[in-house]
Amino acid sequence: MAAQTYSIEIEQSSEPRLRGLDVNNVPFGKLFSDHMLVATVERGTWSAKIVPYGKLEMSPSISALHYGQSVFEGMKAYKSPQGEPLLFRPHANFHRINRSAERLCMPPIPEDIFMEGLQQLIRLDADWIPTRPGSALYIRPVYFATDESIGLRPSERYTLAIMTCPVGAYYAEPVKLTIAPQYVRAFPGGTGAAKAAGNYAGSLLADREAKHRGYDNVLWLDGIHHKYIEECGTMNVFFAIDGVVVTPALQGTILPGITRDSVLTLLRDWGIPVEERAIALDELLEAADAGTLQEAFGAGTAATIAHIDTIHTGDRELQLPPIGDRKYANLLLKKLADIKTAKTDDPYGWVVRV
Numbered sequence: 001m002a003a004q005t006y007s008i009e010i011e012q013s014s015e016p017r018l019r020g021l022d023v024n025n026v027p028f029g030k031l032f033s034d035h036m037l038v039a040t041v042e043r044g045t046w047s048a049k050i051v052p053y054g055k056l057e058m059s060p061s062i063s064a065l066h067y068g069q070s071v072f073e074g075m076k077a078y079k080s081p082q083g084e085p086l087l088f089r090p091h092a093n094f095h096r097i098n099r100s101a102e103r104l105c106m107p108p109i110p111e112d113i114f115m116e117g118l119q120q121l122i123r124l125d126a127d128w129i130p131t132r133p134g135s136a137l138y139i140r141p142v143y144f145a146t147d148e149s150i151g152l153r154p155s156e157r158y159t160l161a162i163m164t165c166p167v168g169a170y171y172a173e174p175v176k177l178t179i180a181p182q183y184v185r186a187f188p189g190g191t192g193a194a195k196a197a198g199n200y201a202g203s204l205l206a207d208r209e210a211k212h213r214g215y216d217n218v219l220w221l222d223g224i225h226h227k228y229i230e231e232c233g234t235m236n237v238f239f240a241i242d243g244v245v246v247t248p249a250l251q252g253t254i255l256p257g258i259t260r261d262s263v264l265t266l267l268r269d270w271g272i273p274v275e276e277r278a279i280a281l282d283e284l285l286e287a288a289d290a291g292t293l294q295e296a297f298g299a300g301t302a303a304t305i306a307h308i309d310t311i312h313t314g315d316r317e318l319q320l321p322p323i324g325d326r327k328y329a330n331l332l333l334k335k336l337a338d339i340k341t342a343k344t345d346d347p348y349g350w351v352v353r354v
């Protein structure tokens with residue numbers, strides 16, 4: 001059966017807000033561009049439009065609010081040196097939101113609506129893309145259940161909204177992490193690999209406690225043994241140990257990060273040994289004692305490549321080597337930024353011109 005094509009009507013904003021704003025200097029995720037895509041589906045019938053960014057009218061009974069049937073994505077748009085808008089790996093985000101949706105019993109989003117809507121939205125608000133190094137137009141699709149019913153069952157109606165906001169670095173400084181022994185983020189068979197809203201809500205208390213103790217985020221450990229490193233909630237994590245870059249394997253409890261995948265691809269292409277496997281916290285402590293723990297960094301869309309400065313492991317505080325000595329993270333940060341802004345070749349076909 002031929003894929004259905006959808007026409008996406010555009011209602012332009014009559015009050016553009018860009019004039020006088022410095023998109024290179026805004027706090028993360030608080031200022032939204034002029035337009036948004038809003039698509040709805042009811043029992044298989046989709047419709048989509050682009051409208052001025054603003055409030056959505058909905059009832060307090062919608063099931064997403066009660067039972068968390070809601071998934072989201074994070075991606076970014078950049079500008080080439082010639083000023084063309086560029087998207088980084090949008091198809092990977094499209095496929096991931098539909099995998100997340102499937103896990104939460106939600107219908108798949110048609111590719112046309114997601115990709116064509118995204119292209120039109122970015123074209124319309126291209127002037128909102130900041131160009132300062134390290135900045136981008138962050139794109140946030142959110143897809144949620146809208147049945148006005150508090151019976152627990154999959155909804156029959158859903159809304160997809162895609163909004164964008166100019167952003168700078170998510171972490172202004174190298175990150176300090178701590179473990180949270182009394183909490184878990186995910187469990188085998190759970191929703192840890194989905195970008196489900198509830199995963200993030202469930203991490204907030206542990207994160208707040210970490211912040212009270214002077215750390216930026218929690219370094220999550222596995223839910224069964226509480227021994228193996230998983231991810232950070234805002235990003236996947238990597239460690240360079242004795243010339244090998246290791247990262248936790250994807251086994252259903254961590255987010256299959258698109259930046260994670262880009263990092264692995266680049267490292268393998270550069271001939272740097274990489275391992276996707278279980279990493280015990282004890283292994284990090286032993287490597288630190290042996291002097292072989294060279295680097296630790298996070299990888300995520302918002303975080304990009306974020307140096308990890310400190311890891312508090314319960315009774316010890318690991319201090320990682322100085323940022324200037326971090327060969328892998330610094331190389332990756334530069335190479336990814338150059339690919340995303342078309343300053344270098346893109347042999348992987350990651351960049352999509354809008």
Ligand code: COI
Pocket residue numbers: 073074075233234235300301302303
């Ligand atoms: C992203 O990196 O895009 C995310 O969704 C993480 C979020 C905590 C900002």
